[in-house]
């Protein structure tokens with residue numbers, strides 16, 4: 001069998017839809033097109049049945065009850081609803097005042113967490129942005145140090161989207177529950193890949209998204225705890241009162257059914273997928289770090305999702321590298337454009353040296369990644385780095401024993 | 413980002429990659445001028461080396477090494493091609509806008525061509541300094557990228 005190019009290794013950005021998901025969705029566009037809110041006829045009931053089934057699947061996947069699942073348009077919306085909705089509900093002082101409450105998050109969260117928190121800061125809330133160590137992890141101990149009497153919410157992602165590192169969610173949740181503070185976790189990269197139980201993992205609010213787990217784009221879920229404690233949120237979108245008033249708007253029935261199907265499939269297959277992808281990733285990392293000197297895997301080596309790797313290659317620049325590996329669809333830790341000459345803020349948070357940060361690749365494997373594709377990626381990346389190093393003045397200097405940090409660069 | 417065919421050609425078949433020996437040996441050779449511009453933190457470093465024919469005063473050979481994006485690599489590759497056979501003054505007349513035009517660089521990539529112009533100027537200045545010639549001041553300021 002010949003290899004089809006380009007090879008897709010960007011599953012942390014989005015995944016293809018599982019054909020079984022598409023099949024489950026199709027009837028809901030045509031025969032069962034009803035509005036799940038229509039109570040008086042079969043069309044509405046059929047749509048509602050589809051939504052109920054999907055809610056059951058989503059709940060099962062995370063060990064919650066059906067009533068604790070809200071459907072949204074994806075993780076961005078779930079994060080916004082959880083963070084702003086909780087802040088407005090549990091605020092210590094009304095809009096217009098200062099010190100409305102304290103929120104804890106981390107500097108290497110996704111923008112869909114950071115930006116809602118920053119908006120709340122503008123509106124009078126206070127926030128602590130924790131900095132991880134070199135391993136990229138946020139621990140319960142770090143949270144304990146940052147907690148204040150006026151802390152109302154901790155929002156920490158479960159697994160990081162750029163480096164795949166896994167934060168201590170169960171321990172952070174336990175601490176939050178002891179202190180009576182809510183824990184929200186952006187579990188976009190985690191749920192559907194790793195076993196999740198909101199009870200034993202001590203979670204109050206959790207976001208995840210269909211398109212990162214072989215489901216459709218534009219549909220996600222927010223788990224909202226109903227007992228011990230009962231979490232209340234202020235709705236951000238008002239209207240017809242769907243989703244128990246938390247999220248008005250006619251439900252995306254076909255998308256939700258697809259989401260449910262993706263949850264059902266994940267329940268059955270994620271354990272085996274994780275083992276297989278872990279092996280493939282090990283092969284990929286072992287080969288690349290053995291064949292390319294001055295290369296480094298970013299983030300904690302064990303506490304990591306099995307299918308994501310983020311590797312820095314010294315002395316080659318990220319965008320040039322992306323161009324050289326154009327037959328491998330992946331992402332670069334950097335975006336050197338004239339608008340922002342900034343290396344990845346996530347890698348920066350880990351203290352990865354800027355010149356290394358400029359040359360990192362995130363490769364994320366998925367359900368249909370083959371060993372042949374991995375072998376191809378190893379060959380292409382090795383070739384590309386060698387080619388670019390032949391062109392790199394920095395690699396020459398390195399070989400001549402010149403310390404790059406001592407050179408006087410013409411900064412601009 | 414989608415690149416034009418000329419950028420891709422220079423990127424995939426870069427002309428004149430290399431240098432004229434180690435940093436030390438180039439430093440002690442009076443026929444050679446080295447321009448090193450940019451910084452690793454900024455994601456781009458360009459080293460442009462020229463070798464000047466002592467008889468004619470013309471640039472007889474030029475080589476580059478670049479750490480940077482595809483446009484930076486293509487800009488420096490093109491610069492070496494253009495420099496060969498030129499006098500120092502003709503070399504100094506090369507403008508980043510000429511490079512932008514030749515390679516059809518998109519607006520966000522203009523600074524890559526500015527870097528190439530700076531590298532040319534720095535290499536020629538280095539040669540002149542070594543040979544006791546006066547160096548005109550030029551503007552190192554990348555903020556002037558709109559030229």
Ligand SMILES: Cc1ncc(COP(=O)(O)O)c(C=O)c1O
Pocket residue numbers: 012013073074075076077110112157160161186188189208209210220
């Ligand atoms: C950690 C994380 N949070 C949030 C999002 C946004 O998710 P969505 O595209 O479903 O809004 C992503 C995906 O880019 C992500 O990786």
Ligand code: FES
Pocket residue numbers: 336337338454455456480481482483484521523524
């Ligand atoms: S060198 Fe930075 S974008 Fe070209």
